[in-house]
Amino acid sequence: MSYSSGRHFLQIPGPTNVPERVLRAISAPTVDHRGGAFGRFASELLESTKEVFGTASPVIIYPSSGTGAWEAALVNTLSPGDSVLMFEVGQFSTLWADMARRLGLNVRFVEGDWRSGPTPADIERILTEDSAHAIKAVGIVHNETATGITARIGEVRKAMDRAGHPALLLVDAISSLGSMEFRHDEWGVDVTIAGSQKGLMLPPGLGFNAISEKAMGANKTARLPRAYWDWQSMLSQNKIGFFPYTPATNLLYGLRESLAMLREEGLENVWVRHNRHAESTRRAVRAWGLEVVSRNPDQQSSTVTAVVMPIGHSADEFRRVVLERFNMSLGSGLGKVADKVFRIGHLGDFNDLMLAGTLCGVEMGLAVAGVPHSRGGAAAAMEHLTAMAQQAQGTPAAVR
C-alpha cells in the first residue's frame, strides 16, 4: 500500500476522530483496578459522568459497545414476555427490536419508511389505546444513525404523560449524547443508553446506562436473566469506585479527559456547533440537488446527514472513489438502504474548516464518480458558516 500524505478524513458517524488530548490520556500506564488510587479516580469519574447525561441519578459504565448497553437496559428492567413498543426508523432501531425479540420480549414494532420517525402524537395514540397498560416500555432511538432521523425525547415524554401511561422510557442516545441536546432528568427518561465512540470522542469500548429511580424500581422485579449486565452488582461495587469485573481502565482515563473538554467548551456550545454543522451540510446537499433521507425538518439529525443517491448510481462506488482519491471515509448505507444512501458524519471533535474540507471532498467525489449534481454545495455551506461566524463576531452584514 502506498503512503497517503496528509491526514485521513474520518467522516463516518462514529467511531469519530479521537482528539490528541484523549489519546494522550489513554496512553497512561495500566494500574491496579482494585487499588485505592484507581478507586478514588473511578468514584470521581462516575460522579462527573452524570453531567453530560443531564442527570443526578447513577450512570453505569460497562466495558462494552453500545449493543451491550442496549441489552443491559432491557434485561435489567423487563421480564420474559413483557411488551415493548419500538419504532422502525432505520437499521439500528430494527436491530434493537430484533435483540428484544431474541431476549424473549414481545415487541410491538411500528413499521416505518426509513424517511421519517414517529411523532409524539403517534406515541400518545398508541399508548392511549393500550388502556390495560400491557406495554411495559417504550424503546426509542434519539438519533437513528442509519438514516439521520431524530426523535424529540422531551415531547415523547409529554405524550406518554398525556396518555397517562406508566411504561418506562428507554432511550438510545448512542449517536447523540455529547453532541445534541440531551436531558435525562428533565425529559423523564428512565434509561439512557450511550456509547463512547461518538460524541464522547473516545475509541469504541464503553457502554453506558443512566438510570432513573423508576427504572431502579423496575429492576427489583424484572426477571429477564442477567449476569454480566446486572445493575445491582455493578452499583454496589461502584459505591467504592470498583467494578464487579475488570473495567476498561485506560478508556476511563480518556473519558475523564473528553468530559473535561466538553465542559471547557460548554455543553450548550457543543450542541450549537453540531446544529450549525448539520444545517450547513443540509444546505450543501440541497445545492447539489440531492435529497436528505430525513424528510421532516424537525426530525433532522445534528450529527449525521444521510444522503439519497440518484437512482442508478451506487453509493458504495461513490464512497470508494472518495476514499481512494481524497482519503476520506464516508458512512455506508445500512440494511434496506445499502448502496442507496451515503452518510456524512459531522460529530465529535470537529470544526468549521474540517466540515468545509469534508464537503469539498464530497463535491469533488460526486464529480469524479460521475454522479449527477449541481456545483456549489460546499460554497453554500461556507456561506452559512461565514454568516454564523459573522453573527458570533458581531460583524455588520455589509462587510460581506
Ligand SMILES: Cc1ncc(COP(=O)(O)O)c(C=O)c1O
Ligand atoms: C443509534 C445506534 N444505536 C446502536 C448502535 C450500536 O452500537 P455499537 O456498534 O457500539 O454496538 C449504534 C452504532 O453505531 C448506533 O449508532
